[in-house]
Amino acid sequence: MAFLQVVKLAFALLALTTPSWAVGVAPGQIKNFVTFGDSYTDSSYYPTADGGYAWPTWAAMYGDLNLYGFARSGATCSNLLTYRPFPPIMGWQLPAYLNETRNGTLELNPDETIYTIWIGTNDLGVNALLTGSDAPDTSIVQVRQCTVDVLKILYESGARNFIMQNILPLDLTILYSNYSYPNRYWDLERNTTGWNVYMKELVRAGNEITSLMLEALVPALPGAHIASFDSYGLFTDMYNNPQNYFNGTAPYNVTGCINSCVHTMNSTAAPTCTVANGTDADSFLWYDELHPSQQSDRIVAREMTAVMMGEDNQWTTWLS
Known part of the structure; x- marks a missing residue:
């Protein structure tokens, strides 16, 4: 009898420490998805x-x-x-969706619908936190609390x-490099090193703040299934290991861009633009x-689809 009591106690403790089988969505469960965000997600026009x-x-x-796309550029x-x-x-x-x-x-069945939120690029960037917004008291804490709200x-x-998709490493984009x-x-004078350092800190702090806020929120939302998608990790890996992701006919390129336009400061001269065409663009x-x-974006779609289909995904953590 004593042995059985020990076994029962062990299973009881295991139940307390083991994640619920109800964590995440089941394969085949999701039929619809609704998106909120900025130009990274805006599917309302073409080309995007x-x-x-x-x-x-x-x-x-x-x-x-x-x-059902509600994300809008800018x-x-x-x-x-x-x-x-x-x-x-x-x-x-959000008001448009609720209306x-x-x-x-x-009309969407809640059990068959998943909602994606990817925002922050414009909150953190030029004419916002990086250079100073119209609301000077605004902080990274507030803009990430808004996302969780x-x-x-x-x-x-x-x-x-x-x-919830976190912020990608904006310091790796050309604008903030x-x-x-x-x-x-941005065609005005600036300290590119200063921007790069500050953006790196804004992104990392913003992602960590969001993660902590989500973890604290989960117990207050019974029946919710919340996934944290690591856009930061995915894009960092694409940057460091391009051979695993890109298959264009040009050499791998993570520091340049397909459509580059170099402007001249304090001048009305036309910018010098270069464009990679055809299959070169896939590099x-x-x-x-x-x-x-x-x-x-096709890679993001592939990984996000796996999450929505209830498959295991290395960039995703289900919090509930």
């Missing part, structure tokens, strides 16, 4: 900011999923924190399945000085 199709368009094809999480004249998640994208669900235009509002509206040049996004990590390439 990567020169082709945004990753959600590829994911919808790869997984035979129904896509967006921040909230224009009250980092103002830009584009549709933010809080002020436009469609409330008036019956959009998006998930909370969606949950309160009935959503139950989520993927230490070897940057005057370009279409590049970046499309232009800020945006991922079409090949990079």
Whole structure:
């Protein structure tokens, strides 16, 4: 009897320390996905900011999923924190989604639908945290709290399945690199090394803050399935190991871009632009000085599709 009691105690302790079998989504469960974010995710036009199709368009094809895209180029999480004249998640994208669900235009089964949130590039960048926003008291903590609040509002509206994509390593983009040049996004004087260091710290701090906030939020959202997708890790690996990801006819290129335009400071002269054409483009990590390439977006789509299909994925951690 004593032996049986020990076994029962051992199994009871194991149950307390072992993750629930209900963590994540089941294979074949998800039929629809709804996206919120900026130009990295905006699938509402073509060609998109990567020169082709945004990753959600590829994911919808790869997984035979129904896509409902609310992400819009230029967006921040909230224009009250980092103002830009584009549709933010809080002020436009989320209200547009909620309006469609409330008036019956959009009817989605919560069990069969997953919501993706990928925002932060514009919050952290030029004319925002990096150079100073219109709300000078805004901090990285507030803009990342805004991102988590998006998930909370969606949950309160009935959503139950989520993927939070963290911020990719913006310091590796041409715009924020230490070897940057005057370009279409910023053609004024700047300290490229200073920008590179500051952006690196903003991204790392923002991702860690988001991770801690999500972990703290999970117990307050019963029945939710929340995945943390490591965009930072994926793009860092693509940067360090391009041979594993790119298959173009040009040499691998992670420090240049497909569509490069070098501007001249304090001048009205036309920029000097170069474009990689055809299959050469599939050798590049970046499309232009800020945006991922079409090949990079196909890779994001491949990995995100695996998550939505309930498959194991090395870049994803299910928190609930």
